[in-house]
Amino acid sequence: MKTELEKALEGKTTGRVRQLAESEGVPAEQLRQAVADGGAVVVSGRGRGGAVGIGRGLRTKVNASIGTSSAIIDLGMELEKARVARDSGADTLMELSTAGDLDHIRRSVLSEVGLPVGSVPLYQASAEAAAGHGSPYAMDDDLLFEVIERQARDGIGFMAIHCGINRRTVQVLRDQGGREGGVVSRGGAFMMGWMGQSGRENPLYEQFDRLVEILRESDVVLSLGNGMRAGAIADSTDKAQIQELIINAELADRARRAGVQAMLEGPGHIPIDEIEANVILQKRLSGGKPFYMLGPITTDIAPGYDHITAAIGSAWAAGYGTDFICYVTPSEHLGLPYPGDVREGVMAARIAAHVGDMVKLGKRSRDLEMGNARRGLDWERQYALALDPARARAIRGERPGSGQEECSMCGEQCALKVARECV
Numbered sequence: 001m002k003t004e005l006e007k008a009l010e011g012k013t014t015g016r017v018r019q020l021a022e023s024e025g026v027p028a029e030q031l032r033q034a035v036a037d038g039g040a041v042v043v044s045g046r047g048r049g050g051a052v053g054i055g056r057g058l059r060t061k062v063n064a065s066i067g068t069s070s071a072i073i074d075l076g077m078e079l080e081k082a083r084v085a086r087d088s089g090a091d092t093l094m095e096l097s098t099a100g101d102l103d104h105i106r107r108s109v110l111s112e113v114g115l116p117v118g119s120v121p122l123y124q125a126s127a128e129a130a131a132g133h134g135s136p137y138a139m140d141d142d143l144l145f146e147v148i149e150r151q152a153r154d155g156i157g158f159m160a161i162h163c164g165i166n167r168r169t170v171q172v173l174r175d176q177g178g179r180e181g182g183v184v185s186r187g188g189a190f191m192m193g194w195m196g197q198s199g200r201e202n203p204l205y206e207q208f209d210r211l212v213e214i215l216r217e218s219d220v221v222l223s224l225g226n227g228m229r230a231g232a233i234a235d236s237t238d239k240a241q242i243q244e245l246i247i248n249a250e251l252a253d254r255a256r257r258a259g260v261q262a263m264l265e266g267p268g269h270i271p272i273d274e275i276e277a278n279v280i281l282q283k284r285l286s287g288g289k290p291f292y293m294l295g296p297i298t299t300d301i302a303p304g305y306d307h308i309t310a311a312i313g314s315a316w317a318a319g320y321g322t323d324f325i326c327y328v329t330p331s332e333h334l335g336l337p338y339p340g341d342v343r344e345g346v347m348a349a350r351i352a353a354h355v356g357d358m359v360k361l362g363k364r365s366r367d368l369e370m371g372n373a374r375r376g377l378d379w380e381r382q383y384a385l386a387l388d389p390a391r392a393r394a395i396r397g398e399r400p401g402s403g404q405e406e407c408s409m410c411g412e413q414c415a416l417k418v419a420r421e422c423v
């Protein structure tokens, strides 16, 4: 079967492209053209979990990552997190479990929510090598590619794959003298360790054609992982990160030539004055391919509030042209997220995405309507326009005087009521 990219290149506007274009309010031909030239991707995962478009001309999308760790293995909680993410408005999920029955967890999540699901296959391949051979570094090429195939057949829609961690990237990291904050990508760190132990090149780089052939079979979107993303502000936009970006940009072109849709992942921890440069670099080097940004986290000193540090960065990033943002929860750097953290993270990311889209796409009509509803003290309209109607309703409702025309902030001195009589 042909991929969405191959069909778009043949000039065919598929039903899925039409449907996504309609939901975005853009012409179907515009989306087909963006898919054909690599400016957008359609994530569909063999039709499981619905579909989403990511890229040029489209609303900024939000991903919520869930998954077990060796410290907390609770399938029930992961499924609850998946439902909370969906109900809070996430566009995609990433199922990133590293412990427990990984096939069962992934398939359960795929069955539980009607959202496209992404993965990092390296996590499962290394976990299976550890379980089967006593060490994650016992992972061989066949196991790695077999896991990728297994996940693709299950209906995973996009995969973060760390192809850009190769000998050259690792050498650049060494030559620059390492990092203040170390290497924080689990996939990146594992692959560096595997290469060190085996003395071999990264098979995901060395056998890239084998990888894309598997992805093409199930039309999985290749998300080129950012294993060298900075984990500290002091390391932002360094040589190792840019080296990996250059390699990933070249690989994204190769993937496209093989009929596979591709996007690139980005940092990480970066100060706000470097966000624009990161987006420009990614877009220029990749020829405008979708940019999937992790955060970015804009200061290192707010543990417990990293959904806010990331939302600040995501809003700037989306405004400059980032297409897809991964949420960050309040438990970032501290522990595995609980369902409440997932909700906070998704809401913060959705707010950031909208703030960015107000600039990137000029989407301001809902804000205008809200301004008018506020002036009219039309509370039901305000709830309907709110990104989180239940929260808005609850806050007003739990305060004294919630039945009054105004709210309890200014009470009888409600500026809007006073001004209404003047203008």
Ligand code: SF4
Binding pocket: 406, 407, 408, 409, 410, 411, 413, 414, 415, 416, 417
């Ligand atoms: S009371 Fe104050 S905050 Fe509340 S609606 Fe009126 S002006 Fe706005």
